[in-house]
Amino acid sequence: xxxxxxxxxxxxxxxxxxxxxxxxxxxxxxxxxxxxxxxxxxxxxxxxxxxxxxxxxxxxxxxxxxxxxxxxxxxxxxxxxxxxxxxxxxxxxxxxxxxxxxxxxxxxxxxxxxxxxxxxxxxxxxxxxxxxxxxxxxxxxxxxxxxxxxxxxxxxxxxxxxxxxxxxxxxxxxxxxxxxxxxxxxxxxxxxxxxxxxxxxxxxxxxxxxxxxxxxxxxxxxxxxxxxxxxxxxxxxxxxxxxxxxxxxxxxxxxxxxxxxxxxxxxxxxxxxxxxxxxxxxxxxxxxxxxxxxxxxxxxxxxxxxxxxxxxxxxxxxxxxxxxxxxxxxxxxxxxxxxxxxxxxxxxxxxxxxxxxxxxxxxxxxxxxxxxxxxxxxxxxxxxxxxxxxxxxxxxxxxxxxxxxxxxxxxxxxxxxxxxxxxxxxxxxxxxxxxxxxxxxxxxxxxxxxxxxxxxxxxxxxxxxxxxxxxxxxxxxxxxxxxxxxxxxxxxxxxxxxxxxxxxxxxxxxxxxxxxxxxxxxxxxxxxxxxxxxxxxxxxxxxxxxxxxxxxxxxxxxxxxxxxxxxxxxxxxxxxxxxxxxxxxxxxxxxxxxxxxxxxxxxxxxxxxxxxxxxxxxxxxxxxxxxxxxxxxxxxxxxxxxxxxxxxxxxxxxxxxxxxxxxxxxxxxxxxxxxxxxxxxxxxxxxxxxxxxxxxxxxxxxxxxxxxxxxxxxxxxxxxxxxxxxxxxxxxxxxxxxxxxxxxxxxxxxxxxxxxxxxxxxxxxxxxxxxxxxxxxxxxxxxxxxxxxxxxxxxxxxxxxxxxxxxxxxxxxxxxxxxxxxxxxxxxxxxxxxxxxxxxxxxxxxxxxxxxxxxxxxxxxxxxxxxxxxxxxxxxxxxxxxxxxxxxxxxxxxxxxxxxxxxxxxxxxxxxxxxxxxxxxxxxxxxxx
Numbered sequence: 001x002x003x004x005x006x007x008x009x010x011x012x013x014x015x016x017x018x019x020x021x022x023x024x025x026x027x028x029x030x031x032x033x034x035x036x037x038x039x040x041x042x043x044x045x046x047x048x049x050x051x052x053x054x055x056x057x058x059x060x061x062x063x064x065x066x067x068x069x070x071x072x073x074x075x076x077x078x079x080x081x082x083x084x085x086x087x088x089x090x091x092x093x094x095x096x097x098x099x100x101x102x103x104x105x106x107x108x109x110x111x112x113x114x115x116x117x118x119x120x121x122x123x124x125x126x127x128x129x130x131x132x133x134x135x136x137x138x139x140x141x142x143x144x145x146x147x148x149x150x151x152x153x154x155x156x157x158x159x160x161x162x163x164x165x166x167x168x169x170x171x172x173x174x175x176x177x178x179x180x181x182x183x184x185x186x187x188x189x190x191x192x193x194x195x196x197x198x199x200x201x202x203x204x205x206x207x208x209x210x211x212x213x214x215x216x217x218x219x220x221x222x223x224x225x226x227x228x229x230x231x232x233x234x235x236x237x238x239x240x241x242x243x244x245x246x247x248x249x250x251x252x253x254x255x256x257x258x259x260x261x262x263x264x265x266x267x268x269x270x271x272x273x274x275x276x277x278x279x280x281x282x283x284x285x286x287x288x289x290x291x292x293x294x295x296x297x298x299x300x301x302x303x304x305x306x307x308x309x310x311x312x313x314x315x316x317x318x319x320x321x322x323x324x325x326x327x328x329x330x331x332x333x334x335x336x337x338x339x340x341x342x343x344x345x346x347x348x349x350x351x352x353x354x355x356x357x358x359x360x361x362x363x364x365x366x367x368x369x370x371x372x373x374x375x376x377x378x379x380x381x382x383x384x385x386x387x388x389x390x391x392x393x394x395x396x397x398x399x400x401x402x403x404x405x406x407x408x409x410x411x412x413x414x415x416x417x418x419x420x421x422x423x424x425x426x427x428x429x430x431x432x433x434x435x436x437x438x439x440x441x442x443x444x445x446x447x448x449x450x451x452x453x454x455x456x457x458x459x460x461x462x463x464x465x466x467x468x469x470x471x472x473x474x475x476x477x478x479x480x481x482x483x484x485x486x487x488x489x490x491x492x493x494x495x496x497x498x499x500x501x502x503x504x505x506x507x508x509x510x511x512x513x514x515x516x517x518x519x520x521x522x523x524x525x526x527x528x529x530x531x532x533x534x535x536x537x538x539x540x541x542x543x544x545x546x547x548x549x550x551x552x553x554x555x556x557x558x559x560x561x562x563x564x565x566x567x568x569x570x571x572x573x574x575x576x577x578x579x580x581x582x583x584x585x586x587x588x589x590x591x592x593x594x595x596x597x598x599x600x601x602x603x604x605x606x607x608x609x610x611x612x613x614x615x616x617x618x619x620x621x622x623x624x625x626x627x628x629x630x631x632x633x634x635x636x637x638x639x640x641x642x643x644x645x646x647x648x649x650x651x652x653x654x655x656x657x658x659x660x661x662x663x664x665x666x667x668x669x670x671x672x673x674x675x676x677x678x679x680x681x682x683x684x685x686x687x688x689x690x691x692x693x694x695x696x697x698x699x700x701x702x703x704x705x706x707x708x709x710x711x712x713x714x715x716x717x718x719x720x721x722x723x724x725x726x727x728x729x730x731x732x733x734x735x736x737x738x739x740x741x742x743x744x745x746x747x748x749x750x751x752x753x754x755x756x757x758x759x760x761x762x763x764x765x766x767x768x769x770x771x772x773x774x775x776x777x778x779x780x781x782x783x784x785x786x787x788x789x790x791x792x793x794x795x796x797x798x799x800x801x802x803x804x805x806x807x808x809x810x811x812x813x814x815x816x817x818x819x820x821x822x823x824x825x826x827x828x829x830x831x832x833x834x835x836x837x838x839x840x841x842x843x844x845x846x847x848x849x850x851x852x853x854x855x856x857x858x859x860x861x862x863x864x865x866x867x868x869x870x871x872x873x874x875x876x877x878x879x880x881x882x883x884x885x886x887x888x889x890x891x892x893x894x895x896x897x898x899x900x901x902x903x904x905x906x907x908x909x910x911x912x913x914x915x916x917x918x919x920x921x922x923x924x925x926x927x928x929x
Contacts, residue, residue: 017037017038017185017188017189018037018038018077018078018079018143018185018187018188019036019037019038019039019076019077019078019079019185020078020079020080020183020185021078021079021080021081021082021083021165021166021167021168022083022164022165022166022167023036023038023039023076023078023164023165024162024163024164024165025039025163026058026061026063026161026162027050027061027063027064027065027160027161027469028050028061028062028063028469029061030467031467031468031469032049032050032065032468032469033049033451033467033468033469034451034467034468038076038077038078039074039075039076039077040074040075040076040077041065041073041074041075042071042072042073042074042075043065043066043067043072043073043074044068044069044071044072048066048434048436048437048438048441048469048470049065049066049441049468049469050063050064050065050066050468050469051063051064051065051066051092051159052064052436052469052471052472053433053474055090055092055130055131056090056092056131056159056161057131058088058131058161058162062471062474062479063161063469063471064088064090064131064159064160064161065147065159065160065161066092066157066158066159066437067104067147067149067157067158067159067160068149068152068157068158069149069152070149070150070151070152071148071149072148072149072152073146073147073148073149074146074147074160074163075112075144075145075146075147076144076145076146076163076165077112077143077144078143078144078145078165079143079185079186079187080167080168081140081141081167081168081268082138082140082142082143082145082165082166082167082168083137083165083166083167083168083169084135084136084137084166085106085118085135085136085137085138085145085163085164085165085166086133086134086135086162086163086164087106087133087134087147087160087161087162087163087164088131088132088133088134088160088161088162089104089121089127089131089132089134089158089159089160089161090127090128090129090130090131090132090158090159091126091127091128091129091156091157091158091159092129092157092158092159100121100123100126100127100128100129100156101123101126101153101155101156102122102123102149102150102151102152102153102156103120103121103122103149103150103151104120104121104127104147104148104149104150104158105117105119105120105121105146105147105148105150106118106119106120106134106136106145106146106147106148107145107146107147107148108138108139108142108144108145108146109142109143109144109146110139110141110142110143110144111143111144112143112144115144115146115148118136118138118145119134119136120150127158131159131161140168145165147160147163170205170206170207171206171207171268172206172207172208172209172237173204173206173208173209173210173211173237173265173266174204174205174206174266174268174269175202175203175204175205175211175262175264175266175269175270175272176202176203176205177200177201177202177203177262177272177274178200178201178203179198179199179200179201180199184274186269186272186273186274187273187275188274188275189274189275189276189277190274190275190276190277191277191278191379192246192248192276192277192278193278193279193379193381193382194248194250194278194279194280194281194282194382195248195278196247196248196249197245197246197247197248198245198246198248199243199244199245199246200243200244200245200246201241201242201243202231202235202241202242202243202244202262202264203235203239203240203241204235204236204237204238204239204240204241205239206237206238206266207237207238208237209237209265210234210235210236210237211234211235211236211237211264211265211266212233212234212235212264212265213231213232213233213234213235213242213262213263213264214233214263214264214265215263216228216231216244216260216261216262216263217260217261217263217271218258218259218260219258219259219261220257220258220259220276221256221257221258222251222256222257222258222278223258223259224251225248225249225250225251225256225258225278225280226246226247226248226258226260226276226278227246227247228244228245228246228247228260229244229245229246229247230244230245231243231244246260246276248278250278250279250280250281251280252280253280253281253283254279254280254281254283254284254285254286254384255277255278255279255280255284255285255377255378256276256277256278256279256280257275257276257277257278258276258278259273259274259275259276260273260274260275260276261273261274262274277379279378279382282334282382283333283334283378283382283383283384284315284376284377284378284379284382284383284384285377285378285384286376286377286384286385286386287313287314287315287375287376287377287384287386288313289313289314289375289386290373290374290375290386290388290389290390290391291308291317291373291374291375291390291391292309292391293308293309293391294306294307294308294309294319294371294372294373294391294392294393295307295308295309295393296369296371296393296394296395299395299396299397299398300397300398300401300621301363301365301397301398301399301400301401301617301618301621302363302364302365302397302443302618302619302621302622302625303359303363303443303622304359304360304363304369304395304397305357305358305359306319306349306350306357306358306359306360306371306393307356307357307358308357308373308391313375314375314376314377314386315353315376315377315378316351316352316353316375316376316377317351317352317353317373317374317375317376318331318337318348318350318351318373318374318376318385319348319349319350319351319371319372319373319374320343320346320347320348320349320371320372320373320374321346321347321348321349321360321369321370321371322345322346322347322369322370322371323364323367323368323369324345324368324369324370325368325370325394326370326394327346327370327371327372327392329343329344329345329346329372330343330374330385330387330390331343331374331376331383331385331387332385333383333384333385334381334382334383335383336380336381336383337351338351338449338450338451339351339447339451340447340448340449340450340451340452340453341449341450341451342449346372347447348447349371349447361442361443361445361446361447362443362444362445362446362447363397363618364397364614364615364617364618365397365398365399365400365614365615365617365618365621366396366397366398366399366614366617366696366697367396367397367614368394368395368396369394369395369396369397370392370393370394371392371393371394372390372391372392373390373391373392374386374387374390396696396697397618398696398724398725398744398745399617399696399744399745400612400617400620400621400634400635400743400744401621401666401667401743401744401745402630402635402665402666402743402744403665403666403667403743403744404665404666404667405423405630405635406423406632406635406636406743408423409423409632410660410681411636411638411639411642411658411660411681412642412658412660412681412683414650414652416639416642416643416650417582417585417642417643417648417649417650418586420582420632420639421582421583421585421586423632424579424582424583424629424630424631424632425583425629426511426515426627426628426629427627427628427629428626428627428628429509429511429514429515429627430514430516430626430627431509431514432485432503432509432513432514432519435485435514435516435519436470436472438516438626439516439519439622439623439626440455440470440521441470442622443619443622444521444619445470448465451467452465452466452467453465453466453467453468453470454466455470455483455521456521457482457483457521457522457523457526457527457546457551458486458520458521458522458565458566458569458572459486459520459522459523459527459528459531459546459550459551459563459565459566459569460522460523460526460527460546460547460548460550460551460565460566461546461548461550461551461566462482462523462526462527462546462547462548462551464481464482464483464521464523466480466481472484472485473524473525475524482523482524482525483521483522483523483524484521484522484524484528485519485520485521485522486519486520486521486522486527486528486531487513487518487519488518488519488520488573488576488577488580489512489518489576489577489580490532490533491503491513491533492533493533493594493595494512494513494592495590495591495592495593496510496512496584496588496590512580512583512584515580515583515627516623516626516627517576517579517580517583517620517623517627517629517631518576518577518579518580520569520572520573520576523546523551526546526547526551527546527551527565530544530546530551530553530563531553531563531565532563534553534561534562534563535560535562535563535595535597535598535599536562536563536564536565536570536573536574536598536602536603536606537556537560537562537563537564537599537602538556538557538562538564538602539552539553539554539555539556539562539563539564540554540555540556540557541554541555542554543555548566550565550566550567551563551564551565551566552564560597567609567610568610568613569610570606570609570610571606571607571608571609571610571611571612571613571616572610572612572613572616573603573606574603574604574606574607574610575607575612575616575631575633575634575637575640576631577594577598577603578603578607578633578640578643578645579631579632579633580592581593581594581645581648582632582643582648583629585648591648592648593646593647593648594645594646600645600646603645604640607633607637607640611637612634612637616634617634620634620635635743636660636743638658638659638660638740641653641656641658642658654684655684656683656684657683657684657685657732657735657738658681658682658683658684658685658738659680659681659682659685659688659709659730659731659732659738659739659740660680660681660682660740661678661679661680661728661729661730661740661741661742661743662679662680662681663677663678663679664676664678664726664727664728664742664746665742665743665744665746666742666743666744666745666746667744667746668746668747669746669747669748669749670718670746670747670748670749671718671748671749671750671751671780671830672718672719672720672721672722672748672749672750672751672830673717673718673720673751673830673831673832674717674718674830675715675716675717675718676715676716676717676718677713677714677715677716678690678703678713678714678715678716678728678730679712679713680712680713680730680740681712682709682710682712682730682732685709685710685732685738686708686709686710686732686733686734687705687706687707687708687709687732687733687734688704688707688708688709688714688730688731688732688733689702689704689705689730689731689732689733689736690702690703690704690705690707690714690716690728690729690730691703691728691729691731692716692719692726692727692728692729693726693727693729694719694721694723694725694726694748695723695725696725696745700729703716703728705733709730709732716728718748719748720750721748721750722748722749722750723745723747723748724745724746724747725745726742726745726746726747726748727741727742727744727745727746728741728742729741729742749779749780750780751778751779751780751781751827751830751832752777752778752779752780752781752832753776753777753778753781753784753803753825753827753832753833753834754776754777754778754834755774755775755776755823755825755834755835755836755837756775756776756777757773757774757775758774758821758823758836758840759836759837759838759840760836760837760838760839760840761838761839761840761841761890761891762840762841762885762890762891763840763841763843763885763890763891764812764815764821764840764841764842764843765812765843765844765845766812766813766814766815766817766842766843766844767813767844767845768811768812768813768845769811769813770811771809771810771811772809772810772811772812773807773808773809773810774786774807774808774810774823774825775806775807776803776806776807776825776834777806778803778804778806778827780830781803781827781830781832782802782803782827782829783800783801783802783803783827783828784800784801784803784825784826784827784828785797785799785800785825785826785827785828786798786799786800786801786808786823786824786825787823787824787825787826788810788815788821788822788823789821789822789823789824789835790818790820790821790842791818791820792820792822794824795815796815798810800828803827812842815842817842817843817844818841818842819839819841819842819843820839821839821840821841821842822835822836822839822840823835823836824836855873856872856873856874856877856915856917857870857871857872857873857913857915857924858870858871858873859871859913859924859926862926862927863926863927863928863929864905864926864927864928864929865928865929866904866905866906866928867902867903867904868902868903868904868905868926869900869901869902869903870882870897870900870901870902870903870913870915871899871900872897872898872899872900872915872917874917874919875899876919877917877918877919878917878918879896879917879918880896880897880915880916880917881894881895881896881897881915881916882894882895882897882901882903882913882914882915882916883913883914883916884903884905884911884912884913884914884926885911885912885914886909886910886911892905892911893905897915905926905928906928907928908928908929909927909928910925910926910927911925911926911927911928912924912925912926913925913926
């Protein structure tokens, strides 16, 4: 793309600006993701950024800042002398209540580096579990207030709300500078764009003394583009004001910078400094350099990290995202984007001025993603994007990765249900109230236009679009939220729900109530309330249909009231119900069953019609990282056939056709060329078709279609393909619907072995008593056999050596003279070999014929810088030639000689010059410096 502005100079980066006083924030207006000017958050990503609910209500907004890890903070950076600071605090998530432990500090600082406590809350001076107001007065010289989690201890978090920092009482004289009623902060940047004239107001907010303006001075890189109009030197106190005009005429197109200083009798604010940023034309200056490198790491089924690995000379950068293997879209100059905005088929994944890595949200299994990073300069409306050669990165997420999670669980044995029950019990539980922070914020929420986010109702497809923080529907006025957490296995269906304090038993929330595998976001009024605790089924006569046309309540063909969700949730909810039955049946002696009104046959049909999707597989992987257990029917859909969900008994069907791959099943590693045993269990499979593929989207390649299915194994020679995504698949030949493949990808590494020296035309001297070296490169090779071949026949074996040594020293004394020598390296396992590409020579130092006196050959100068003269000192010599070899024995020059000849050698090093005549030969050493 051709650009008109091509000026090149260093540009200042945008930084967080100070706020003026007074200042306040309640964390809902604006939202936590967009702090007010001068407010800086460091809240981490381990949980939600806010708390919500009636217990966090100060002023009625039900939202408070959440601090839940050591080092998390909220900082206010302000201009001017501070007055008192007030704030509301409570200990949140205290377990057991109300014993807050740890250290939470309220601090002040002059420079943002050295901090002093205004107040500290400790185990001895704890926070309570209810919101309480506190007030402190910072020093007049402080310019920072920080709320800092000094030491976080398990069972204690902090909720902070309604922070107000007042200004100190007004002094006798006090300068303030405004532009269009906006109070400016000394030292900050004012963007005037391409406006020709800007009016500034000087106001004296003092109480008793007139303000005198001594001078207004322009300086800086492009100060000649700016000029100051006339101004009054005296401004009366009591809020009186005067004005001056700033004129701008661009000396060149692009970004223009200057500094304006106002010198007054307000000693505390003189000079008052304004950094000016103006634009010549319509765009800022295009960055001189692009983002250097974009990297993707830690790729998993549900997540990965994108990082900008090198800084650029630009004010900001924007990263686009596309679910594809290529991304050609580019941002448009002069357009201001927010995260979630679309640029053609790509979406803005990140925009900012820092170099931190980020994790894209809503990542699906078996999906391609491409990212492109563009540097740009300019404030809003004047952005100039560098669109040529952006840094790009592409990745493909894997499918489900259970690895060996199901080791010991065999669907063909009658202990299958009990074994599965024991396997999928949770390691960790997530509180029901933490579902938003753990699942919605960290995974389900998707970016959408205007910097907003969106979460979709799984039943009706209705979308809740919001600005952070995410809120649940509360049924009260003023809350625009629409979603609630739907228990797919309805609470009233749970046999443990016997009333009383349930779902809290013994002071703890029961896991069946908060189990993430069956909790989904749904529209409260149009879906969750309609489903209620009705069974699922196919609606024939609808009494209610959600506005999207999906999500119906009505009666089925038998006249029973049922709820029918949209098609792509039907299999998901069936597998969630099957999971709940297996996970909790028999715990504490309690039997779990679906109500008699729930038709299990329709669930099994939906399970088959709507197999695990990319989002369901990824969601299962994400839950496995938080709750530490998996839904087996997502990982192994065929396992539903082995359970009678009506009475939770094992299905032993002698007519059933079943195949289950047992190895390789994901996570293994093997070498190309190895003999790998593929194993499976089966029932009623006469002949098995065995196939493999090496890429998630690759085609299946036949290994065998004649293997007896009941045999359960096949030895396979691993192909020479490097991959981490290989899978095998076993299918019944006479019924292709009976099939199973590896749960996850396994790795194939290709071994290599290459000899690097001697590799052709080198000379080894057989009367050299020192080591001469055989060298090689290798990977995935343990040991190699080293052999010397003369005339293509093995002359001598030097035995096996470790491949990682990469070299072997050999003394050539006693070897025969030959012009046809080679080395051969052979790996025993795997069986690969490498030989010298060409013959090298074995000869006596001095040649194959008789040795001449050393004074027959004169070389001068020696050492030399590159040009040497060779003199043959025997006048009886009829013909002569010289061969020049480097220290490795490689011939670098051959030449016929006259009585005196010049040679040129430009590379520094040690060389051997061999003079060959009809009378014999002589070798001398030459040094090129």
